[in-house]
Amino acid sequence: MCTAISFNASHHFFGRNLDLDYTFNQEVVITPKNYPFNFKNGQSITQHYAMIGMAVISNDYPLYFDATNDQGLSVAGLNYPKNAYYAPSTNAPNEIASFELIPYLLTQCKTVEEVKSKLKNAIITNQPFSPEFPNSPLHWMVSDKDSSLTIESDKDGLHLYDNPVGVLTNNPPFPMQLFNLNNYRHLSPKTYDTLFSETLHLDSYSNGMGGMGLPGDLSSMSRFVRACYTKETCLTFQCVPKDINQFFHILGSVEQTKGLCDVGEEHYEYTIYSSCCDTTTGSYYYKTYDNSQLNVVHLANESLDTQTLLSYPLVTEPAIHHIN
Numbered sequence: 001m002c003t004a005i006s007f008n009a010s011h012h013f014f015g016r017n018l019d020l021d022y023t024f025n026q027e028v029v030i031t032p033k034n035y036p037f038n039f040k041n042g043q044s045i046t047q048h049y050a051m052i053g054m055a056v057i058s059n060d061y062p063l064y065f066d067a068t069n070d071q072g073l074s075v076a077g078l079n080y081p082k083n084a085y086y087a088p089s090t091n092a093p094n095e096i097a098s099f100e101l102i103p104y105l106l107t108q109c110k111t112v113e114e115v116k117s118k119l120k121n122a123i124i125t126n127q128p129f130s131p132e133f134p135n136s137p138l139h140w141m142v143s144d145k146d147s148s149l150t151i152e153s154d155k156d157g158l159h160l161y162d163n164p165v166g167v168l169t170n171n172p173p174f175p176m177q178l179f180n181l182n183n184y185r186h187l188s189p190k191t192y193d194t195l196f197s198e199t200l201h202l203d204s205y206s207n208g209m210g211g212m213g214l215p216g217d218l219s220s221m222s223r224f225v226r227a228c229y230t231k232e233t234c235l236t237f238q239c240v241p242k243d244i245n246q247f248f249h250i251l252g253s254v255e256q257t258k259g260l261c262d263v264g265e266e267h268y269e270y271t272i273y274s275s276c277c278d279t280t281t282g283s284y285y286y287k288t289y290d291n292s293q294l295n296v297v298h299l300a301n302e303s304l305d306t307q308t309l310l311s312y313p314l315v316t317e318p319a320i321h322h323i324n
């Protein structure tokens with residue numbers, strides 16, 4: 001499971017938790033402007049926007065989990081099991097293989113509006129990247145500073161849903177996730193007077209009682225509600241480092257502690273990494289399960305008029321600041 005968030009504060013921020021019971025050899029990867037992409041539909045792009053994000057490099061190809069381009073557009077892929085449907089290829093020019101979607105959009109688009117028109121008649125196909133990396137069932141959130149979009153390729157076709165909350169988790173399909181928020185319309189950071197009874201005295205014995213009923217478990221529907229509520233309710237500071245810190249607190253509200261999500265055979269899903277890209281500057285911040293310090297890779301610190309992928313291995317060793 002995973003959670004992705006788009007957050008507007010002093011800058012626009014985009015990031016995600018990656019929750020899984022095993023880890024790939026993922027790293028922060030910069031794709032410079034002249035790295036050649038040869039898409040399955042025959043289109044070759046050799047000059048394009050640069051991007052930064054988390055990816056596995058296989059055969060010199062960046063398989064992005066989430067990324068942001070130098071125009072401030074971001075895309076994240078999240079698990080969407082049993083619902084994602086990718087069509088067999090018929091060699092049509094409007095096809096995009098599922099593993100290509102992130103580079104396909106980030107090389108060419110600046111905004112969510114441009115993504116909508118690019119995908120108007122698109123078909124997501126099931127061509128796998130390689131035997132080592134077969135297809136995985138995904139859906140995607142795309143965000144710029146003004147809006148977000150959810151992309152779901154289901155049995156009945158490709159859906160582009162406006163995403164007014166700027167949050168994506170996993171199943172069920174996005175319209176159901178949004179509808180489910182209606183069930184939580186009573187949530188509030190304030191503790192209001194009770195409407196329960198005029199005769200019973202029900203005491204507000206604690207702060208925070210306005211949030212009672214917020215689901216606390218790790219299921220994808222509960223994480224969706226919790227991330228929406230936390231993001232919608234939390235303060236922003238108009239100070240970039242404080243807003244980045246706040247972003248990680250929002251992701252922290254839905255993170256998975258090892259042991260709490262048993263997926264069988266002594267495997268436990270946990271939050272492998274949390275990321276926050278400052279899309280205004282192209283700086284990619286992350287922390288890993290064992291290293292809760294923030295690490296950052298800056299797109300702007302590299303020369304981007306080149307052809308070769310740049311990669312930065314993740315910091316996964318604990319880092320403790322000893323005070324005495």
Ligand SMILES: C[C@H](CCC(=O)NCCS(=O)(=O)O)[C@H]1CC[C@H]2[C@@H]3CC[C@@H]4C[C@H](O)CC[C@]4(C)[C@H]3C[C@H](O)[C@]12C
Pocket residue numbers: 001002018019020056063064065077078079080081098099129133134135136137170263269
């Ligand atoms: C597994 C992850 C989602 C985490 C999640 O939701 N876990 C719940 C598991 S459970 O459902 O609860 O059991 C997703 C998110 C992004 C994905 C990569 C995207 C690029 C590439 C696309 C290729 O086509 C296949 C290989 C590839 C490296 C992908 C592997 C994997 O699929 C990644 C890591």
